[in-house]
Amino acid sequence: MTTRKITDDLHALLAVLPPEIARAVEEADDSDNLLEVILDLGRVPTARFTHGEIVLREREVTREEIDYVVARVGAFDEDNRAGIERTLHRIAAIRNRRGDVVGLTCRVGRAVYGTVDIIQDLIESGKSVLLLGRPGVGKTTLLREAARILAEKKRVVIVDTSNEIGGDGDVPHPAVGRARRMQVPMPSLQHEVMIEAVENHNPEVIVIDEIGRELEALAARTIAERGVQLIATAHGNALENLLLNPTLSDLVGGIESVTLSDEEARRRGTQKTVLERRSPPTFDILVEIQDRDRLLVHKDVAEAVDALLRGAPLRAELRSRDAEGEIHIEEVTLKQENSRDRRGPKRRGAPSFADETGGEEEERYTQPAAQGGRGLRPIRIYPHGVARNRLRKAAQYLHVPARVVDNLGDAQVLVTLRSYYRKRPRVIVDAENRGLPIHVLRSNTVKQMESFLENLFHLEARADSMTIDQILAETQAAIEAVLEGADWVDLTPAPADIRRLQHRLAEEAHLASRSYGREPFRRVRITREE
16 A cells, blocks of 8 residues: 655645635635636636535636736746646636636646556556546546656656646656656647657657647657657547547557458458457557546557457456555456447337347338349439439439429428428428428438438448548538437448447437348438437
8 A cells, every 4th residue: 555645835826826815715724625726707716626616705806816817827838828837736728819818727736646556567567558537537647656656767758748747847846756858839749749759868658648639649659669668648538439539549559441351251250341450559558547546457458449349348457446545456347338229219200120139120111222223112202402303313323213202292201401401391390290201411412312312222331331430420420410400310331340339429429329221231320319
């Protein structure tokens, strides 16, 4: 058990606050749990603690008090952050259109010695470690302590973008020990300083806070390939979130759509098109920080990503610290949530559909389409606000028997534009009352109409030829359409691995999703939860 020691230099932060507000913070008498002091022009000042927020006084913050603080802290950088020299405190500014400071977030910076013992074996293993967690969960505190511990035996360079690791000023805070610190002039140049650190200063370990841009992810891969250990943080809740983030997914190897040979698909018992890891991960170990004393560790990121993509159980290590400071480690197997089995809301007028794993229910127009439209049954379509000539042109191009009708009573399907659907005209309401399927297009283009007809007639799946970026873009566009008012959006027919990914994206947007249709034309429908 390691004894914790906390250094917060709170007196330095109170010294830059207006005296009346500083006294109110002291009178609250809870400095150990103080997170930040909020000063917004024209609003009452507040203090945020781990257990909640309190009002420091009833009188509103004035312009003079804002200026009082600004004059006593360091210069604000391009990211609107400043600090107090030789401390870890951070003051972030909110500006108006003219660039004047109208709000301040004065965050307490603490050096907590003894926190890294829960993962000390991992950082001393020589492997690259990525700390993943939401803002305020303690990632930077762990990172700072890791830098101090490693610097006792290795050459450590900190790339300190916002001076949160080593504090403000030219001399780093004692909490980083013997580690050397390189400051970053602008956040957008973090990747250049990362490469400069490797080329100029011969480090064995590089410590980086908040990798958040694609260029930084590429720089991290370059550093790892040169044999330098990386200890870094990124925002996110879990490995799955990171994998679905196009900007940062390369940190854990990235994902791509791969077409297998017939023999390999039979051997694996999967569809021909599957999602696989694109490359070796930049980081060997990933630590999900669930809270300050509870972490989930993936000791082999490559193995974890492969299991995640194949829907296999994830094996991980759950590490926790109890009230007495004792550390407990247990092996856990995480059964992936089968969001594809969720039964989404069924609207009047919506075709019934089966869940991802099993029995097929009766559905309209489920006859599989022969390529080129041969053997398809005609479907009568009533277009509302959709250019009929373009719809006919799209049908001719796809060779599908779409029949454009002039009377809603003769139609089997209604197709309209998003702008019309939002206005809820009488024809839309009548179609819903009749139980008629309604398809909503984003725009009045032939391409949109071709996509609609491909979905309607269940033409041969196109996901085999789509890249993972195209799949993610199509899914995100469908999510936005539903959030903006569409009842549902059907995605391109896709294999099970891709459907699983689409279900997860819908779930993160708090939308319902269901799969329906028969293989190989099975697809995901995204709907609103009701």
